[in-house]
Structure formats: C-alpha cells, structure tokens
Amino acid sequence: MAADAFVPPHLLWPERAMTDMTGAQLSTYRMGGLVDELYAPNNLDDVRTFCQRLRTTQRPLTTIGWGGNIIIAKQGIRGATLWTRKLDWVEQGSPTTFTLGAGCHLAKVSKLAADNGLTGGEFFIGIPGTIGGAVRMNAGALGQQTSDVVREVTLFDRDTQQIHTWPVEKLAYRYRHSAINPARHVVLQVVVQFKRASNSGQVKQAMADSVHFRKTHHPIEPNGGSVFRNPTPTEERPEPWPVGKMLDSLGAKTWVEGNVRISPRHANFIINTGGGTSTEVLTLMTRMKTAVWDAFGLTVVPENILIGDVTAEEAKLWRNLTTPPKTMGIESVG
Numbered sequence: 192m193a194a195d196a197f198v199p200p201h202l203l204w205p206e207r208a209m210t211d212m213t214g215a216q217l218s219t220y221r222m223g224g225l226v227d228e229l230y231a232p233n234n235l236d237d238v239r240t241f242c243q244r245l246r247t248t249q250r251p252l253t254t255i256g257w258g259g260n261i262i263i264a265k266q267g268i269r270g271a272t273l274w275t276r277k278l279d280w281v282e283q284g285s286p287t288t289f290t291l292g293a294g295c296h297l298a299k300v301s302k303l304a305a306d307n308g309l310t311g312g313e314f315f316i317g318i319p320g321t322i323g324g325a326v327r328m329n330a331g332a333l334g335q336q337t338s339d340v341v342r343e344v345t346l347f348d349r350d351t352q353q354i355h356t357w358p359v360e361k362l363a364y365r366y367r368h369s370a371i372n373p374a375r376h377v378v379l380q381v382v383v384q385f386k387r388a389s390n391s392g393q394v395k396q397a398m399a400d401s402v403h404f405r406k407t408h409h410p411i412e413p414n415g416g417s418v419f420r421n422p423t424p425t426e427e428r429p430e431p432w433p434v435g436k437m438l439d440s441l442g443a444k445t446w447v448e449g450n451v452r453i454s455p456r457h458a459n460f461i462i463n464t465g466g467g468t469s470t471e472v473l474t475l476m477t478r479m480k481t482a483v484w485d486a487f488g489l490t491v492v493p494e495n496i497l498i499g500d501v502t503a504e505e506a507k508l509w510r511n512l513t514t515p516p517k518t519m520g521i522e523s524v525g
C-alpha cells in the first residue's frame with residue numbers, strides 16, 4: 192500500500208507501463224486505437240505485482256494474448272491491459288504432461304507434443320494464439336479442442352484477489368466456451384496432457400497437412416479468424432452447416448465495408464485491407480448475420496470478441512450481434 196502512494200493516478204505501474212502501443216500492434220486484425228497502459232510481465236512474480244497493484248484500484252482490466260480473436264475498438268483500450276506474450280515457460284511434469292505459461296504460442300505447444308512422440312496437439316499447429324487464449328476460447332480444429340488436453344489451470348481471480356488452481360471440470364467447457372471471464376480471471380499457467388503416439392510420423396504429417404490447408408484456404412491479409420461460430424448439428428439439422436458455406440452461397444465474398452471486406456478465400460473471415468476499423472467490422476458482421484437469418488432462419492453467434500473503449504454506435508451494433516432475434520429460429524451454439 193505504501194508503495195502505491197507514489198503511483199501517479201493515471202498509471203498503475205509507471206516504471207513498467209508501455210503507453211504508446213495501439214491495437215494495430217496487438218491484434219491479428221491489425222486495427223484498434225491507443226492502449227493506455229500495457230504491461231507485459233516476464234514471470235509469475237511480475238504478474239503477482241501487477242495483480243497486487245490492481246487490487247488497490249477500480250481500473251478495468253483487459254487481458255490480451257496473441258490477439259488472434261479480438262476486434263480492438265478504434266478508440267483503443269482504457270485502464271490496465273495485461274499482455275501475456277512473455278509468459279512462455281514450459282516445464283515437463285511427466286513423459287506426457289507439461290506446465291505451460293499462458294503466453295506460450297500454440298504452434299510451440301503443438302511441436303512440443305510432436306517432438307516428444309505424443310499425439311493430441313496436432314490441431315494447435317495453425318491456430319495463431321496463446322495457450323491462455325485457447326483455454327479461454329476452447330479453441331479447436333481438426334475435430335479436436337483445447338478441453339481435450341487441458342488438465343488444470345492456474346489463474347488470478349480479481350474478485351477473490353487470489354491465485355487459484357482449477358481442475359478442467361471447473362472450466363465448464365462447451366464449444367468455443369469456458370467459464371473463464373477475462374474481466375475477472377487471468378489465466379497464468381496451464382497443465383496439458385497428451386497421449387503417446389503409436390506413429391509419430393503420422394502426427395507430423397497431420398501437422399504439415401494442417402499448415403498446408405490453412406496456407407491455401409485462409410486469407411493472407413490481416414484477419415481475426417472465423418467471425419461467427421459454426422452451428423452445432425441438431426436432430427432437426429444433423430449435417431454440419433458451416434457459416435462460411437452459407438455466406439458463400441449468398442455471394443458474400445464480394446461484400447465490402449470501408450476498409451474491411453469478406454475474404455475472397457473464406458466467407459466467414461473478414462480481412463483488413465488497410466486502415467480498417469472496429470465499426471466497419473461490426474457493420475459488416477451485422478450484414479452477414481442478417482443475411483444468414485433471412486436466407487436460412489439461423490441466428491449466428493460471433494466468435495470474435497469486441498474489446499476496448501467502444502462508441503455508442505459500436506455498443507449498439509455489438510448488442511444486436513450478440514442478442515438473438517425475437518422471432519423463432521434455430522440458434523447457433525452460444
């Protein structure tokens with residue numbers, strides 16, 4: 192408390208604050224305004240110090256990993272932002288388990304498993320993100336998801352002001368959903384477990400195939416991955432029905448909004464063609480959502496997450512994007 196008396200009211204941790212970074216440097220969309228105070232802790236001690244300082248303030252907290260799934264507002268981010276990119280330690284606990292710092296890149300995790308003759312991490316190879324972000328999003332691909340390999344998660348809880356270790360059951364995993372609330376929880380480290388591979392050549396081949404597929408099917412321009420979640424098959428509609436295919440059938444690959452557009456390669460990806468803004472992304476998402484509703488009677492749910500200091504117009508667009516229409520329809524999973 193005494194040390195905090197020296198902290199100027201506008202900065203949480205003056206000697207460690209980066210005050211000149213923008214969303215464009217922190218997200219794969221390469222967009223977003225000024226981030227007021229950004230902290231990139233090097234280790235758990237730094238995180239503890241950061242969290243202790245947070246205790247004494249009512250500042251909003253934003254946590255950012257690789258920025259692979261976020262739309263950062265054009266007005267930037269107020270309050271304290273924690274950037275986990277340097278929390279990238281790896282400790283092997285047993286032949287099949289590893290403790291990973293939250294900032295470990297997913298490609299590194301995938302290679303770590305393969306190099307140890309293990310299977311289960313192949314799907315991580317092409318996902319631009321950190322293990323902390325993947326734990327929160329339950330990121331997945333190739334029929335696998337993060338919840339398949341997570342055993343426990345250590346996090347800071349802003350409400351209890353304690354560091355807790357949660358077993359995987361407590362994460363309440365569903366498709367692209369977990370119980371992690373980024374305004375409250377900071378994932379610090381994660382224990383993952385893989386299985387011994389009977390054929391490690393096959394594991395490496397699956398990884399190479401995944402990288403090749405992404406290079407040839409995903410856009411090369413700045414983007415935030417799939418904009419909307421894919422609906423889960425139901426009894427009524429048992430076939431997979433990817434949002435990209437629906438939008439493609441509606442001619443969406445030509446849709447443009449200012450400096451963003453739908454990727455000509457994949458209709459569920461929005462690309463930033465240079466100088467794109469959060470308002471433009473949200474406006475285009477609204478057009479996509481409305482078109483899917485009108486043509487298929489299906490309410491799609493955003494996978495991308497809007498963060499930062501949003502304008503009144505953006506708040507309204509986001510509310511409409513995340514609220515199902517009153518009319519009955521098949522809902523994409525939430």
Ligand SMILES: Cc1cc2nc3c(=O)[nH]c(=O)nc-3n(C[C@H](O)[C@H](O)[C@H](O)COP(=O)(O)OP(=O)(O)OC[C@H]3O[C@@H](n4cnc5c(N)ncnc54)[C@H](O)[C@@H]3O)c2cc1C
Pocket residue numbers: 219253254255256257258259260261275293317318319320321322323324325326327328329330331332371372373376377378379409414415416417496
């Ligand atoms: C080209 C491309 C392809 C993609 N392909 C896939 C795919 O196949 N499958 C898939 O699931 N996703 C995919 N994504 C989306 C994205 O890569 C994943 O969602 C990834 O898990 C996000 O991790 P991140 O570190 O980038 O999280 P960020 O985008 O930085 O953050 C995402 C959310 O997690 C929170 N968060 C991040 N780190 C922490 C932490 N340590 N503690 C608490 N909260 C945290 C943030 O506050 C935010 O709410 C793709 C993205 C791109 C750009």
